[in-house]
Structure formats: C-alpha cells, structure tokens
Amino acid sequence: MKNDELSASAERAVKWSVFTTMARFGLQLGSQIALARLLGPDVYGVYGIGMTVLTFVAFLSGASFSWNLMLLPKVTDEDIRLSFTWQMLIGVACAVAMWLAAPWIASFFSDPRVAGMVQLLAIASALTAASATATCLLQRELDFRSLGLIQIGSYAIGYLGVGVVLALRGYGATSLGVAAVVQAAVVLVATCAVRRHPVRPLLRHAGSDTLSTGRIVFFTNVVNWCLNNLDRVVIGRVLNTHSVGVYNLAYNVASIPNTLLVGAVQPTLLSTGAKLQDDHGRLGEGWSRAVAAVLVIATPMAVAAALLSHDLVAFVYGPAWGDAGWVLAALFLCVPAWASWGMSTPVLWNAQRKSSECLLQLPVLAVAAGLWFWAAHEGVRYVAAASVLVMFTRAAVMVVAVLRRLHLRWTGVGVALLRGGSLALLCGAGVLLGQHLAGSDAAPLARLLAGAVVGTAPAPFVLILAPQWLGRDALAVLSRMLPFLSKPTSPLAAAAVPGAS
Structure with missing residues (x-):
C-alpha cells in the first residue's frame, strides 16, 4: 500500500x-x-x-x-x-x-x-x-x-x-x-x-513466528493484568465486596475517557505500524503527534473531571455510592498516563521490541504489589492513591523506552506536558470557581453544571484567541476530528501551519 x-x-x-x-x-x-x-x-x-x-x-x-x-x-x-x-x-x-x-x-x-x-x-x-x-x-x-x-x-x-x-x-x-x-x-x-x-x-x-509471538503476548498480558487488576484482588481479599463495588465502579467510569482515546487510536497505530516497521522516522512521527495531542487535550479534561467527581457520583449514582467520589477523582487523574502508556505499546511492538513491555514493567509490578497490599489495610482511598502512582510510573517507563528506541528527543513530550498542565490549571480554577458560585449547600446537579460550565468556558477563548497555545500536534488532531476547524478561515487552521509553535 x-x-x-x-x-x-x-x-x-x-x-x-x-x-x-x-x-x-x-x-x-x-x-x-x-x-x-x-x-x-x-x-x-x-x-x-x-x-x-x-x-x-x-x-x-x-x-x-x-x-x-x-x-x-x-x-x-x-x-x-x-x-x-x-x-x-x-x-x-x-x-x-x-x-x-x-x-x-x-x-x-x-x-x-x-x-x-x-x-x-x-x-x-x-x-x-x-x-x-x-x-x-x-x-x-x-x-x-x-x-x-x-x-x-x-x-x-x-x-x-x-x-x-x-x-x-x-x-x-x-x-x-x-x-x-x-x-x-x-x-x-x-x-x-x-x-x-x-x-x-x-x-x-x-x-x-505465531507461537513465539503468542508466548510473548501471553506473558505480557499476565504482567498487564496484574498491574491493571491486582488492586481489586487485594481489596476483595483484605476488605469486602462493598469496597470492590465502589472501586470497580470508579475504575470503570474513569477508564471511559482512556478507552475512547486508546481504543480509538491504539489498534490503528498497531495495524498501520506493522506496515512501517522499517521506517522508524514515520513511526516516531506518528507516535509523537499522538502522545503530544493526548497530553495537551486530555490533561485539562482529566483535572476538570477529577474536581467534578464528587458531584457526579452524588447526582448520577445516588448516596449509596458516595464513597466512590474520592476514588473516581483520583483515578480520573490517571487518564493522560493511561493514554500515553497505551499508545506507546504498539510502537514498541512494531519497532522490534516485543518483549520490552513485559520486561520493563516487571520491576513496577514488584513494587506495586507490596504498595497495594499495604494500602488496602488503610482503606480503599489509599489503594486509589497507590494506583495513581503506579499508573504514572508505568507511563513514564514506556514513554522513555519509545524515545530511546526511536532516537527521539524528550523535549516534544515535555513541552506538550507543560501546555497540558497550564490548560489544566486554567480549567481546574474554572471548575472550583463554578462550584464556589453554586455554593456548598447547593444540589449536586447545580454544582456539577456550574463547575462544568465555568470549567470549560476557557476552551472556546483559547481556540479563538490563542490556538497556538495548544501546539501544532494537538491542533492538527483537533482539526482532523472536527473538520470545520480545518477551514482556511478558522484560526485553528491558521495556527496549525508548519512552523507554528
């Protein structure tokens, strides 16, 4: 092709x-x-x-x-x-x-x-x-x-x-x-x-080499399962089914944005990358753009969602699920790390590093197992906090591995993280302001709507007045997903031309 x-x-x-x-x-x-x-x-x-x-x-x-x-x-x-x-x-x-x-x-x-x-x-x-x-x-x-x-x-x-x-x-x-x-x-x-x-x-x-690849996938999946599920096993063993239900609900909801991002892009990266195994330049370019866009776009969304979690749980799921609010907030913060890890996996596989995902995560698993077991004795919130630390560590290990394998500079990822972090501060401040204006005694729906509206209000102003703040990679991804933004008259399209910051 x-x-x-x-x-x-x-x-x-x-x-x-x-x-x-x-x-x-x-x-x-x-x-x-x-x-x-x-x-x-x-x-x-x-x-x-x-x-x-x-x-x-x-x-x-x-x-x-x-x-x-x-x-x-x-x-x-x-x-x-x-x-x-x-x-x-x-x-x-x-x-x-x-x-x-x-x-x-x-x-x-x-x-x-x-x-x-x-x-x-x-x-x-x-x-x-x-x-x-x-x-x-x-x-x-x-x-x-x-x-x-x-x-x-x-x-x-x-x-x-x-x-x-x-x-x-x-x-x-x-x-x-x-x-x-x-x-x-x-x-x-x-x-x-x-x-x-x-x-x-x-x-x-x-x-x-189906059997050889199958064995590698088998052992990689065992490691990934442990890192993705051992927290719930420990909760079920040390605590009770109520705690498992609370944690599982929060985990499922928090993973939806990650699945939207990774589930939509990872299979395409894997299938397309298989045809680019000898072209590390294009492989690295595609990965860099995807990860940069995720860090810029997903980071402010994750922070805003974390701040809205308590009101979201109270309104949508009811008082019986109140304990899930704090857990959901912690896990929402993992979305950028989840997505960065997920997009790095297919690149390593197509860059002739099939065993790297498994081997690099084994030390993380060894530390995580002990951390989760200790945390479970302190309560489900401690387990959630430990999971955040584990997920960001996994993402860092995988991203560094791709950077080294494809001989890419870390500055692109670092700049994207700074862009996303600055937008996260802006959106987070907006959410807190909206909740404050609604009042602490307001109904969960009122606080949820106020926080969401004020928290997302900066987005159109950034797109109209300072689209270059998002960076070229995020702009390119947004214009492809939303075609009307790629029209010549769109400020987004104008900012996404070669040479833009």
Whole structure:
C-alpha cells in the first residue's frame, strides 16, 4: 500500500473508531448507571470480582495467538489457521480451568455468590477466544466501521436488552453475568459473519513466528493484568465486596475517557505500524503527534473531571455510592498516563521490541504489589492513591523506552506536558470557581453544571484567541476530528501551519 493510501486508510479508520467508540461507551455509561442504581455496591462488587477473573483469563486466551496477525507484513491462510487453532486450544482450556476454580475463588474472597458469577463468565471467556481471530483480522484490515458497529450492537443487546431487564426482575448479580455471555455470543456470530476465515486445525506452520509471538503476548498480558487488576484482588481479599463495588465502579467510569482515546487510536497505530516497521522516522512521527495531542487535550479534561467527581457520583449514582467520589477523582487523574502508556505499546511492538513491555514493567509490578497490599489495610482511598502512582510510573517507563528506541528527543513530550498542565490549571480554577458560585449547600446537579460550565468556558477563548497555545500536534488532531476547524478561515487552521509553535 502506498504511503498516501495508507495515511488515508488510517485516518478513516481513526474517525470510524472514534465515532463507534464514543457511541459504545455512551451505551456503557448509560447501562452502568442503570445497573449500579438497581443493584447497589455489594452486588456490583460480586460482578467486579468476577470481571477481574474474566479479565485475567481473557488476557491469557483472548487474543494472545491472534495478535500476531496484526503484526505480520503479509498474512496467509496457514497463518490464520495456526492462530485460530492455538487460540481455541488455549481459550477452551482457560475457560474450563476458570469454571472448575470457581468454588475456590469464591472461598478466597469469602463470598459464595462469586462462584456462580465466575462460571457464567467462563462461558463468556470461551466465546471471546473464539472471536479473537476474526476481530484481529478486521483490525488489521482497518475495518473499524464493521468492528465498531458490532461492538455497539453487542453491548446494547447484552447489557441493555438483557442485563437491565434481568436486574429489574430481581436476578441480582446473575443479570450482569448473563449480559456478558450474551454480548460475547453476539460478537462471535457477527465478527465471523463479517470476516470469514479458515478454521481447519493447524498446529505447526514452517516459517511462522505465531507461537513465539503468542508466548510473548501471553506473558505480557499476565504482567498487564496484574498491574491493571491486582488492586481489586487485594481489596476483595483484605476488605469486602462493598469496597470492590465502589472501586470497580470508579475504575470503570474513569477508564471511559482512556478507552475512547486508546481504543480509538491504539489498534490503528498497531495495524498501520506493522506496515512501517522499517521506517522508524514515520513511526516516531506518528507516535509523537499522538502522545503530544493526548497530553495537551486530555490533561485539562482529566483535572476538570477529577474536581467534578464528587458531584457526579452524588447526582448520577445516588448516596449509596458516595464513597466512590474520592476514588473516581483520583483515578480520573490517571487518564493522560493511561493514554500515553497505551499508545506507546504498539510502537514498541512494531519497532522490534516485543518483549520490552513485559520486561520493563516487571520491576513496577514488584513494587506495586507490596504498595497495594499495604494500602488496602488503610482503606480503599489509599489503594486509589497507590494506583495513581503506579499508573504514572508505568507511563513514564514506556514513554522513555519509545524515545530511546526511536532516537527521539524528550523535549516534544515535555513541552506538550507543560501546555497540558497550564490548560489544566486554567480549567481546574474554572471548575472550583463554578462550584464556589453554586455554593456548598447547593444540589449536586447545580454544582456539577456550574463547575462544568465555568470549567470549560476557557476552551472556546483559547481556540479563538490563542490556538497556538495548544501546539501544532494537538491542533492538527483537533482539526482532523472536527473538520470545520480545518477551514482556511478558522484560526485553528491558521495556527496549525508548519512552523507554528
């Protein structure tokens, strides 16, 4: 594929991915609010423990052996058959192990309800493994239109069409487990219908590094799962399901902006980067622009969201979830670090550093495990604070690794961080002013609206009066996502010309 064609395909893919990801997480937020209000923190905590186990199994079996299909310059039917065969072998084995271990897991967390939840999610795990090959092929082909629409439809059917209905009828935590199974089943049927592929078993294929890549992905996923979920395991073991529910809700909400950013861009970076493995210059240019834009745009959003968290939880989820406000505020601050880490991963993989992600994070994991265990004895807020420190450390390690591998200067990242930090101070001050004007005794909705309106008020003034403050990379990204800003008469377009600061 020619450079212009590749760039055009990647841009279309990002736009579709952004659109469908935003729609999917709009559905996710709506269903989470409904289910959280219907079920409460304790029941939601049972689901959170089950999802922690499912995430672990999904990391082991989900796409370990299909990921290689996105990294290969060319893919043959033998590559697909080999990936699918090993994907199914590992996926079914992990699902069976998850089912059999359910009683022990319930005993570990001292809650018998966990057993049934884990067994339901074991079924979802096997279905997810079966759809991994078709999903990776759609990502490789940059068909994010089909993939995004499938994700939207499956979530709507699973959680809104089934989960909420069962919750209303009093099925409790079971409603969430059944919703996960239905969603995974819809994804499997739809992806295999849209992207058919050979399924005849193949255990060996001369010249293929699928098994080698699969092993690396496997161990990398184990490390990532530990860093992403060990905090909840420790909470469930040391504290209780109520604390798990509070933390899990806050984590899910705080991760939505990160998934919007990384979920929309990371697969495109991975698939496009596979075609640029020998062109580190273009690979580094794409990564630098993406990370700079994230730091400038996401940092003020994260700070504003953190300051609004208490009022958001009080208004949306109700008084039963009051403890989640502080945790949500802390985790919102992680959004820029989350996104920077997520965008660095595919670049290292395409820069012939497949093992770096795993090896670089092992020391972080060793320290994080002890830190979380100590923090859990002090309370859920301490665990959230520890998670913030861990996430920023992970991001710093990965960003430095990319800078060194691609021989890039750190000044670009540093300048973007300063730009984002200055905007964060401006937006944060606006949020605090709006809340102050509303008054401490005002209803949560009034404080939320006042803080949001005053906090975001500086944005149009920056775009109109001082767009160069955002920097060229952030301006370029904004103009591509919002086409009207790229018109010749737009001050944003004028500031994004070569040579702009």
